[in-house]
Amino acid sequence: MNAGCTGVVVTGMGAVTPLGIGSRTLHERWLAGCSGIEAGEGPASDFRSDEHLSLKEIRRADRYTQLALVAGDEALAQAGWSRADLPYDAERVGVVVGTGFGGIGTLEYGKEAFGEHGRLRVPPLSVPLLISNAAPAALSMRYGLRGNSYATVSACAASAHAIGQAMRMIQVGDADAVVTGGSEAALTPMIRAMFSALDALSTSGLSRPFDARRDGFVMGEGAAILVLEDEAKAAARGARVLAHMRGYGACSDAHHLTAPDSEGRGAALAMTRALQDAGATPSQVVYVNAHGTSTPLNDRAETKAIKAALNGRAAAIPVSSTKSAIGHLLGAAGAAEAVATILALRDGVAPPTLGHEQPEEGLDLDYVPGEAKPLPPAEAGRPLALSNSFGFGGHNVVLAFEPARAVA
């Protein structure tokens, strides 16, 4: 896909993150240097399900789905949609939502009931709540969306994959619009222990991507949902465009179960593919929202990848990591970071990589330490921002966004 095919625009965004409820909250608080990380984790502590959902809706949804529903409500409202007033034929609206672990809390609860009381005491709703497609199913039902709906599962690249596939669904003409994004609620005793056993979590409890002292990632939870629409159809209905979705690049490392390729070759290829998909060159890139996990391996490999993909342009481009402010939202990270990227582009500002103080040899990009700074102009052509997401298993996904164009 490249220039000449169907344009895709973002018309609505919603987020529930450790920085609070709302996509603007995420953007504004991160810009201001606030952190949602407390005691070594990024819980979505402002989220109270009963403030947004009925008792029945809460009982019918794992926390992972609840987060997605609330982010979805915000996104669809911003797009000007409602269940009673969809702008498109419901059969032409899809839902693609990524997750790493789906309803893992429900699984753990069911396992406890099973262990303590036996198989006849497992909650009857366990399966529909825990399956990793529960969030897209719930969004589809909530809004009566009857186009293609499914979940993507590729660890920490899952929701970037979801958004990329949603873009494709519109480009090939299978849908007029797609509700997409990701959700994760895996701050559970078992997942915490399992990541810890893998030695992946920060022992200091600090998320400081690209800093010499970084020692692992900090788990977070949350959801982000975007509404993507066919550009011409969005224009015809007078929709307000938040950004243009221009590129989707994806590939695999074929290297290791958890470690990235140390040279960042896969990551670089995904960035290059995203630019090619957008019909763009590195000279257009004004911001990179890094995967930036704060693990020793990722941040080094990703730095190499950015240099390889953007050539001489890399040194001039601000690169920051949302994970410095909210931790790693795992399967929801790509979507939350896409939202952050779009709002950074809109305001022409690069939010800071919080906690980045001590440089490391070879990690010499502009990681936006300290505080937010203005984005540079594009060297040529329309400005683009890249949002990187990489997942265990070697899944690399890069999304490219362009700010909304001035209305003629």
Place this chain on the structure above:
Amino acid sequence: MMPATITYETIEDTVKQALPRFGVDSSRGTREATFEELDLDSLDIAELSQIIEDDYGVRLTSDDLGSLESIDDTIQLVLSRIP
């Protein structure tokens, strides 16, 4: 958990107390109320049957659940199965 004496009223009380879990106010749980009226679907009824089993030791099969239409139906069936 099992009440000393099981009557229609004790089971009715159990069902009424369970209703808020399904988003239904207990006051709507009249004997004649149908599950359809209360907006309880097969998933809710499966959960309700687990509560009944916990309290009365009566296990309702999926065939049983499919035949129930109202709170009264449920109470009568449970009563008939109590040894």
